Amino acid sequence: MNIKNISFQDIKQKLQVKKPWDDVIIFVLNILIAIPLFLIAHQNLIELPWAYNIDRILLFVGLVVVIQFILRLLRTIIIICILVYVCILIYGTVFGNYGFNSVYEDYDSMIYTMSDNPFPQDIIISKLLPFPNKSKILNAIEYKNPKVRNFAIMATTKNFKDIKGYSDYRTIVQCFAVFKEINNRWNYVNDPKDGDYIATASESLDYFSGDCDDHSILMAASVRAIGGTPRLIHTKGHIYPEILIGTMNDLETVNYLIKNVLFVKESYGKQLHYHIDERDQVWLNLDYTAHYPGGPFLSEEILGALTLN
Template identity: 65%
Template sequence: MIKPGNLTYQQLKEKFRIKSPWDMIIIFVLNILITIPIFIIAHQNLVVLDWANHFDRVLLFIVILAVIQLLLRALRRVTLISVILYFILLLFGTLSGKYGFQSVFEDYRSMVYTMSEDPYPQDIIISKLLPFPNKSKILDAIEYQNPRIRNFAIMATSKHFRDVKGYYDIHTIIQSFAVFKEINSRWNYVSDPKGRDYIAKATESLQYLSGDCDDHSVFMAACIKSIGGTTRLIHTKGHIYPELYIGTQKDLEQINYAIKKVLFPAESKNQTLNYHIDERGDVWLNLDYTAKYPGGPFMNEEILGALTLE
């Protein structure tokens, strides 16, 4: 009888060896679990080729799956140890608030959904934009440091989507959506005095949640900026509306799923997510007063000017 302390390396490998056919079953399951996060990382960092039906991504998944399968089969004698180490890493990521089981699930779910439900981009050619009208008046009207504006925004975040789980990396964007929902569900459109372009300060609009498109844009921008979000105002022919900074097109995958399936499923059902891409490749989502969900249809797509609120 061999004592545990006297086990050789070969005997240790035999001790952990899993008999056929269970070894091949475990290898395949482990392959899927390893391939998914590797595929997500590759998808987020490699250039999108935009092949028909996302065939470039399907091919990428198959290649990664095949390579991992070959590696695991070569190491099948220590498959059990590999399984344990893999789950320990994901468990550590989950407990430490980093990349864990929930993150893998959310990223994969968002990516697959976006591949079947593409958002609808609109490009902006910055060189053709004109000076923004009433720029100084609008900047003065966006009173994001006023306590009343911030209190309203905080109220909205407490009222909407407070119990939504996950999405820790886009928490501020989710709260900005809560502000959007509160404002757009209550906004009352009122025209300016005839023959005069009246720009109401955010605190003025707060009293009755009423005004025209520039008043709505000012108020929306002030509230979102007061809780850490980034917005910009878009000027079109006879219209102004706000947009929310989302990030890159890869970041949009998670936002797309959150809006369509979690936050605004009824409002966005069978609808398209509309956004603009600036000259740096950043994504900006439509928050117009006419939209029932973030990324709703544009009222006017001919852009004349853009005012970003840093």
Template identity: 65%
Template structure:
């Protein structure tokens, strides 16, 4: 018989055994805890079948929970050890910057919210687009390395959303949304001279925060790029507007959707959907038009003719 100090194997098993009905309760709760991170991963990787009320995801959650429940029930004598391993794994991730308690909570919260408040995808951007009008003039006008442009962007980040905690992975995006809020809250639309397409540089637009759609797009792109964001401009038949790259994973979209609708722009986006494009490489781009009250506001629903990425 195996002995551990003054304890033999049988005695150790008895000491680790949890008596009924607590063993059933703990096994059920532990099954739920194990299910959450696995379900998050499965939800992000599997194709959304778009069943009513997300019935496919509900069945998936039940299936994973049942599987863990059966496994833990078969291993009921080492349930206490399972609990300790689970908690230590998440504790290690929390301390050393891996997948920990906060990550599980944030991912699960964002995922559940996205399942009840679906973002609204638009048409897929195809690779064969028309040449972007005034491309080189616009690139030159996006003066992201101009000290005055960067100073404006920095002031916007100190004025908006400084008290938002957590979301370290989306820290730069939050600051870009602060820039969006500052610009769109103060933008004054002014038309170009009649019969002429006047393109103002970002520094020219700065003193008055005024201009037409291409002036707004250039200025927004310059400010966002100056603080580490990745903007792009979209050209339609009669309009130009900016977008921002938010990621290429479903979890990025869910997290940003939650951030905008629950943390940053809850009043402006109440009852609204998040509008975005997915390009041919799977990258997700969020609308930042001057007509939008929040990042991801409604598009003007015009056919896309060209895209100019400023990375």
């Protein structure tokens, strides 16, 4: 019995980090744990109408204090806590759940949220809220299907083929050609009453008909098939596609193209509608309700995003 006790104490002492490094490690581990917990709480708790988001500041401080207290209780086995945390992140990274990259993105999102951001609706934390029918939608975006690829190529030969002088934006112009072809032909049809019907991109090409998720799937697949970067935005009761434009400088060029070259009549006297993500990347609206890329949003409140890199 004494031998067991002695060996346990020896192991415990070997695992214990000496001062002041234990406090440093506890603080760092606290922040790494507090960030994702704060973002989850922030997304799911009701916001109070307090000035300067004081309720969220108090929430974050409260989480830090509680986690700090728990970690101090586990001070003697802090190395084990670190190993457990790292193992969880490795597992999440390998199997596509919450991993190292997610921690970085959450930290970046939190800083972006706390900053003087003129587009608060642009904060996308898609992993915190499930994207509806995510696996079915991903499978339905058949951008490698020959039928989808051939349609996208056809659209680029039919629309804006003779536009010259914008070689750096050729892919975007071609994606706008796809947008024009789909939206000119799209016929909105509701799903069956007893549930969602997710049509594949190749299936929607038969009649260019369906609801918002069918349109988004076809648009995303066609844009991706010719080199564009699309994403789907989930709002309350609606899904719509967007395309990655790039920086604000790119947006200026694209704005000129849309208003003066490609969609002159459709966009006359109107503004472009877009979102800016936490990396300062510009995403332009491609919804079926829009008559030109960057047309008005049908719904503003963003609940999640599904990006096809």
